[in-house]
Amino acid sequence: MPPDTAMDPNVIFDWLEVKEEDREESLKCLMDLTLMPETDIDKFDDISFAEWLNNYKLPPAVYAFLLGPVADGCFVVPFDALAASEAIRNLQAIFLRNGGLFCKGGFGNLADAYASVATANGGKVMMRTRTEKILVEQGKVTGAVTDKGTFKAPIVISNAGLQPTVLKLVGEEYFDANYVNYIKELIPSLGFMGTRYFLSKKVTDAPYGVIFSDSSSWTLDRWITEAKTANLPDEITVWFEVPDNYDPDAAPAGKQILMTGFLCPADPQMTAREKKIWWDKGEEILFKVFPDMPKYVEAKEGYSVTDVSKLTRDQVLPGQGGECIGLGQIVGQSGGHKPSTKAPIQGLFYVGCDAGGTGIGIHQAVDSAMHVADEVLRYNRMHQALE
Structure with missing residues (x-):
């Protein structure tokens, strides 16, 4: 339209x-x-x-x-x-x-912009650095241990997710049992997986599209009986995006990249067989809409919740780790029930889609970041003034 x-x-x-x-x-x-x-x-x-x-x-x-x-x-x-x-x-x-945007040069440019602002304001950005432990002494954070050194600090802000932060980076032993149980009971969003197709010819001028039907949405019952058992229905909703229809430099002249995505289980331990079932279903639906596309496929690569977990969130509970959003925006976890950005440990804050924000995807994460930034600044000033 x-x-x-x-x-x-x-x-x-x-x-x-x-x-x-x-x-x-x-x-x-x-x-x-x-x-x-x-x-x-x-x-x-x-x-x-x-x-x-x-x-x-x-x-x-x-x-x-x-x-x-x-x-x-x-x-x-x-x-x-x-x-x-x-x-x-x-x-x-x-x-x-309205809403939505495409970052020229790729979505990584947005992260680069954030990083450049942090550096310009006296911060230091360390790429390819894994946080291994958040240090706590006498109920207060004292810093973080990474694979490139230990950093001492009275305030630590974690975007690793509530569950990985509490259960792995800090450790259950530093929290009240009731709080640990609360964290463990939180439910993540579903996963999102798909395929990137590298095409020898343009197959569409649309930058984005959704293939759906009256019966392609998931309910809880259908998810339990069909998705979790990989007994997939005839139809699922498939999203596709064509980066070079936003940004001509995203693909060589005359060629095209088309990427698909669809909801799937969030478990990063999904087997190769299960992944293939999902990828095949997404491709089946895509090729019904673009029947000539198969003959133009020069190469393709699938991505899955395993990749998501490796890049964004450690698995610390069964079925968790590859979630697309973070904590599910479900009844009991949204609005007034959203988890607090402040941990029950002095100086520890959560940021991202798990706490402090509302919105869709990265918008929710940014909304959280703005709220948490204000909260951390206030916390720091008050402790500097009154301690």
Whole structure:
């Protein structure tokens, strides 16, 4: 859809082939979602997005649109687990302000920009450096041990995730048993895996797309019986992105890179056989939409939750480690139930998608970072002044 009409309900309804008699109820749902006051959104922390949507008699196409390409891709959890408040707040922001961007030169340029600002302000960025331990003495952090040395500090901010931070980097023995149990019971988002295709010819002018149907969204029951057993259904939602349709320099002239992604279990111990089942299903659906694409594939490479875990989050619990987002934005873990950014150890803070923020993917992480930065600055000033 053209950018200037993407949020026009009638354009969406035309695209979804919604019958005229179904449009009034569909419009009411979208208007209620888009215009709900913040104080009312907060009231929906304890019900799922599925429960909230059940207040409306939506045609299957609109229901599928709100779930498959929208909610599933934004939050990476089954929609009957997704907290309604989290869904409404963030979908409202998308519908009112649009959203999404592509970083010229690749998304790594964004991380480079953050790193350059840290360096410009007197910080030091150490690449390829693994944190091995957060040091604690008498209930206070004293620094961190890395594979390139030990650093002493009265404040440590961890973006390694709540569960890896508490259970591995610090250690259970430094926390109250009730807090440890609380941390262990937190549920991660699902994983996200897919394939990168290197093509000898352009196959699409679309920079981004979603392949979905009325039956491609995941529920908790379907996830238990189908996804966790690798007994996949006929249809799953598949997202694709074509970097060179945003940035012509992302692929050689006349060629193309197309990347797919789809929800999957977050367990980094997924076997090679299980990965192949998921990759094959994603490819089957992709090639139905682009039937000529196979003959232009020069090479392809799959990525999985194993790669995600190696790069972003250590596995410390069964089934955890390869999650796409971090902690799941589900009922009981969102809104007023979001974990605190302050650990019960003096000077230790959590930042990222697990605590302190709301939003979608990196937006949530940045929202957390801004809140935590203020909190850490306040904490540091108060302790300098009053101790």
